[in-house]
Every structure is written in C-alpha cells, then in structure tokens.
Amino acid sequence: GESVGLHLPTLSVQEGDNSIINCAYSNSASDYFIWYKQESGKGPQFIIDIRSNMDKRQGQRVTVLLNKTVKHLSLQIAATQPGDSAVYFCAENIGGTSYGKLTFGQGTILTVHP
C-alpha cells in the first residue's frame, strides 16, 4: 500500500504496552474532536470522539482526554496490539456554520513490535 507517514512523528511500542498519542489543536472555538486510525492503503477509520463539555471518554481499549486549557487532546490505547500499527490523526470541528468541516492534525505513526 501507499505510505502516508513519510513526514510524520513516530511512536514505537512493544506489544502489550499502553500507547499515548498526543495532539495539539489550534482553534479554541472547536467543540468537537475525533480520533481516526489510517492503515496503509485505506481511508481513515473512526475510533472515538469527544465533545468540548467533556474531559474524558472511554471506548473499547481506548480513552480520549481533552484539556481545553492548553488545547491538547490525547488518545490512550491499552494493551497495544500489532494490529494497532497505523497512522493516527486527531480532527477538530467548530460547529455552527462550519458544521461537519474537520481540520486534521498532522498525524502520528504508531508501530507496535511483537
């Protein structure tokens, strides 16, 4: 497949470890955030979302933390597996007249070693 990670930050972990992927977002007016996973040769896959009135949300093996004070978002993956290897993107939306328009972060390449 085609690589999309040539110029992106990287994170390498061992299988079974917990992973933390960070994202600094740009717009203090953003009220909705999404994490996506993109495997080589595929489109982005929705992982988890969070609204600005929350600071934490949990899914299956994933947790998203939102710190609006410093405009920071993180994705925690528990017990990381080789199948989690991918590029991870955060995205933000400010709603209102910009409903649905997502602004994406630069992405992070996660590599999980068996």
Add this chain to the structure above:
Amino acid sequence: SAVISQKPSRDICQRGTSLTIQCQVDSQVTMMFWYRQQPGQSLTLIATANQGSEATYESGFVIDKFPISRPNLTFSTLTVSNMSPEDSSIYLCSVDQGPAFEQYFGPGTRLTVT
C-alpha cells in the same frame, strides 16, 4: 456506519487531462465532503457538497479546478481538472452521519499524475 465506496481506487494520469472520482454511499446522507491527502501529509478539506445546492469550497480550492456534482443523497463526484504532478494525492470522500458530526470516510482514490 454508512458503507462508502469510491471509483476508481487508483489511477495514473497524464498532465493536462482530467479525472472524475465517484463516491457512492449505501444510505441517504445530507452532507458529503471531499478531502485531499498529499503524500506524507494529513487530510485537507477541499469542499462540502450538499444535494440541491452548489458545493462550497475551502480556501485554496476553486470550482474550475475541482468541480463537484451532488445529484442525489447517495452519490457525488469530484473532478480533478487540467492535472499537474502536484495533484498527485489521495482523494477521499466522507459523509456526516448525524448530529454528532461523526464522519466516515471512503477508501480513497490514489491519483498519480505523470
């Protein structure tokens, strides 16, 4: 989530020609979006396509270069016109599934311009 397909999945085109990319969704959706992902980069929104109205383009993208059609609630096309090697990218469509702004992406069209 909606099932989204794109055609073609990839193509190699000569400069100066045009390519039309199709996006088909298995359910009716109000909003469809087109993104570009240049090699090694993140995703950038090109335009928003609503059925029954003209597409709205983001800064840096114009209708003459990227004409869009949205003839019904399950289909859209994006044309990349008068292509140059700088247009080599992955082009992705996405759909908005509801009030939570959840966006789901198609598999992408990988375009190489020679």
